[in-house]
Amino acid sequence: MTHIIFSDYRNPAAEQAYDIAWDFLTRTGAIRNEFEACVFIAQRVATMVEEGQTNRIWMANRAISQYQHYISECDDLVRCGGCRGAQ
Numbered sequence: 001m002t003h004i005i006f007s008d009y010r011n012p013a014a015e016q017a018y019d020i021a022w023d024f025l026t027r028t029g030a031i032r033n034e035f036e037a038c039v040f041i042a043q044r045v046a047t048m049v050e051e052g053q054t055n056r057i058w059m060a061n062r063a064i065s066q067y068q069h070y071i072s073e074c075d076d077l078v079r080c081g082g083c084r085g086a087q
Helices: 012-027 034-050 056-079
Strands: none
Touching: 012 034, 012 056, 034 056
């Protein structure tokens, strides 16, 4: 897997949070598409920085949780053939 670099000039903790989340998700095998995961995590961390968050561990854990939830929802949609909302 290629390591994708993320940086946010507004908050040095953002880069660390991204790296922590990326490393965890990589080690657990949760990343299926590197580009999609990179964009997802970077967007979540950047949003948290915009909200004023500065705790790298909190940001990393939140990004991990959101990514896992996103993947779970995608799996659910695939299993039911995209039937959500059509019930």
